[in-house]
Amino acid sequence: MSLSPHPTYKRILVVVMTLMLCASSLSNAALGDRNLSRGSRGPEVAELQKRLSMLGYVIGSIDGIYGRQTEARVRLFQKEHGLGADGIAGTRTIRELKRLTGESVTVGGTAIGYKNSDINLLARLVSAEAKGEPYRGQIAVASVVLNRIQSSSFPNTIPDVIYQPGAFSPVADGSIWNEPVPSAYNAVYEALHGTDPAYGALFFFNPAKTSNNYIWSRPQIIQIGKHIFCR
Structure with a gap:
């Protein structure tokens, strides 16, 4: 419920919550602009999976492996955002994904x-x-x-x-x-x-x-x- 501002809570609660949130935030640097496709592996794939999950395209395990499920979610993302649905996370797909989860x-x-x-x-x-x-x-x-x-x-x-x-x-x-x-x-x-x-x-x-x-x-x-x- 949204209430009117009422200064009753300690600042320490805010600090702790902020630190917890920052610990779970994503890294902008991890997702580059190179093509990612079936068989790709590594931190860039893991970042791709995290960002897709953020948008509701649930991957399951964030394992850094571009497998069948990741490919399927990329295809769905591409289809719903007017991109060529080829299942390859190329420049346009990554740019759109960054735009939606970016700065x-x-x-x-x-x-x-x-x-x-x-x-x-x-x-x-x-x-x-x-x-x-x-x-x-x-x-x-x-x-x-x-x-x-x-x-x-x-x-x-x-x-x-x-x-x-x-x-x-x-x-x-x-x-x-x-x-x-x-x-x-x-x-x-x-x-x-x-x-x-x-x-x-x-x-x-x-x-x-x-x-x-x-x-x-x-x-x-x-x-x-x-x-x-x-x-």
């Missing part, structure tokens, strides 16, 4: 820098907050975070928004560290590329689970599933 994206006409760890963190939040909600509602939760970045009333990075004391209950109860559902990554990418079913909302809540006066006082925009999104 920056434009949201609402403004360039927002983000890292792979930011994507992972936002997907974890979406999953913890809305894994049982409609897919549109998952995109809306991600959009709330991005809308806060655009607002002068909130911090201007994904981690700072999510870790703002008292902002999101999964940070407080630890559920943000559960493994995200695959749809959460897809929802994050749609939100990053401008889809906002919440129409600029800065807050959301489940009316059956909160009696917080502040959140109930916010102007309501739309209800998606069990969540009400508001300004």
Whole structure:
């Protein structure tokens, strides 16, 4: 649940969580531009597998071996992104994969820098907050975070928004560290590329689970599933 900022949590929690997240982030340097195909092996293949998994093209074991399953996921990625579906991770495929899991994206006409760890963190939040909600509602939760970045009333990075004391209950109860559902990554990418079913909302809540006066006082925009999104 999204709440109003309330400085009640210790900074040490933020530091520990940030270090844990950084430890699981991906390496941009590991994935080059050379062609990868059936039979390829090594850290570049492992990085390819990680990035595909981030986007919901689940590989299974990240073993650094370009086998049949990796080839199949590459073909699917290529087909869904308008690339030649030959199962070979060539220059165009790798460039598109890097773009979707890379360093920056434009949201609402403004360039927002983000890292792979930011994507992972936002997907974890979406999953913890809305894994049982409609897919549109998952995109809306991600959009709330991005809308806060655009607002002068909130911090201007994904981690700072999510870790703002008292902002999101999964940070407080630890559920943000559960493994995200695959749809959460897809929802994050749609939100990053401008889809906002919440129409600029800065807050959301489940009316059956909160009696917080502040959140109930916010102007309501739309209800998606069990969540009400508001300004």
